[in-house]
Amino acid sequence: QKEVEQNxxxxxxxxxxIASLNCTYSDRGSQxxxxxxxxxxxxxxxxxxxxxxxxxxxxxxxxxLNKASQYVSLLIRDSQPSDSATYLCAVNKAGTASKLxxxxxxxxxxxx
Amino acid sequence: xxxxTQSSRYLVKRTGEKVFLExxxxxxxxxxxxxxxxxxxxxxxxYFSYDVKMKEKGDIPEGYSxxxxxxxxxxxxxxxxxxxxxxxxxxxSSPGAGGPRRExxxxxxxxxxxxx
Numbered sequence: 001q002k003e004v005e006q007n008x009x010x011x012x013x014x015x016x017x018i019a020s021l022n023c024t025y026s027d028r029g030s031q032x033x034x035x036x037x038x039x040x041x042x043x044x045x046x047x048x049x050x051x052x053x054x055x056x057x058x059x060x061x062x063x064x065l066n067k068a069s070q071y072v073s074l075l076i077r078d079s080q081p082s083d084s085a086t087y088l089c090a091v092n093k094a095g096t097a098s099k100l101x102x103x104x105x106x107x108x109x110x111x112x
Numbered sequence: 113x114x115x116x117t118q119s120s121r122y123l124v125k126r127t128g129e130k131v132f133l134e135x136x137x138x139x140x141x142x143x144x145x146x147x148x149x150x151x152x153x154x155x156x157x158x159y160f161s162y163d164v165k166m167k168e169k170g171d172i173p174e175g176y177s178x179x180x181x182x183x184x185x186x187x188x189x190x191x192x193x194x195x196x197x198x199x200x201x202x203x204x205s206s207p208g209a210g211g212p213r214r215e216x217x218x219x220x221x222x223x224x225x226x227x228x
Contacts (some may be wrong), residue, residue: 042153043202043219065150088155090217098143098162098206098215104154 001026004091006103013112019076021087021106026070029094033065033072034087038105044088048074079110114139116220118203123225131190133223138147142174144210146170146178147216148199155202161186162208195228200224 007022013019021035023087032051036044050056050063050072072091076083086105093099119134126128134145146158149172157170159178167178179187186205190197201224204217 034216036219043222046216046218049213049216092215093172098208098217099160100215100217101204102153 002103003101004026004103005087005088006087006106008104009107010109012107012109012111013079015081016080016098017079017084019079019083019108021074021089021108023069023072023074023075023089023091023103025072025080025089025091025101027091027094027101028067028070030091031094032092032100035061035063035072035074036102037083038086038088040085047087051074076108079108081110081112082092084108084110114141114205114207114218116203116218118201118220118223120223121221123127123223125190125225125227127194127227129190129193129227131193131225131227132189133201135186135188135201135205135224136184137186137205137218137220139205139207139218140184141184141205141218143160143206144180145204145206146173146176146186146188147202147204148197149184149202150199158188158192159182178183193225198225198227 022053038044064073082088089103090100115177150167160212161180206217
């Protein structure tokens with residue numbers, strides 16, 4: 001089992017719709033969770049972090065965390081073509097100073 | 113804003129050459145990281161440094177070494193470049209120490225290395 005799993009996609013959503021990106025992780029001791037956006041040929045850019053169960057909203061983005069189910073998701077409301085990118089989920093490695101384990105990412109395509 | 117810079121965006125080297133990739137961060141972060149990213153394999157940690165002159169191997173350290181002589185600077189060295197080291201190399205830094213954002217990693221723009 002991979003430590004952090006994401007569906008590679010592509011996930012295709014029409015402009016204006018809600019995009020839902022999912023991530024599962026295997027380490028029950030993980031406490032910190034991150035979503036990064038990566039445009040083609042560019043480096044990852046932090047979108048959100050979440051540390052507690054429940055929802056965290058930032059503009060059009062909402063991160064959802066369920067530690068019991070070992071599941072973290074990212075919702076993008078009112079999706080725009082500029083949201084088309086690969087979204088990486090990252091989870092801290094329990095017991096390590098500051099290491100993160102990254103999923104391989106979900107490619108999102110927002111269609112006109 | 114956190115600023116992480118990398119010495120080159122694109123680099124072409126020949127097999128057997130010694131290659132230096134440099135990374136500089138301006139936020140006094142404790143931790144610095146080197147990753148490589150390949151299609152289908154995601155981000156893989158090569159080396160990690162949690163303090164000046166301190167380093168720790170990541171998941172794929174073979175063929176690489178690192179140097180951290182100053183807090184803001186972390187160098188990745190390919191002792192003898194090989195074609196299978198053709199990749200995108202990403203440097204990142206994180207605050208470390210205490211606080212809720214200590215693990216948040218910020219990435220540089222990346223160096224795309226081609227080894228011929």
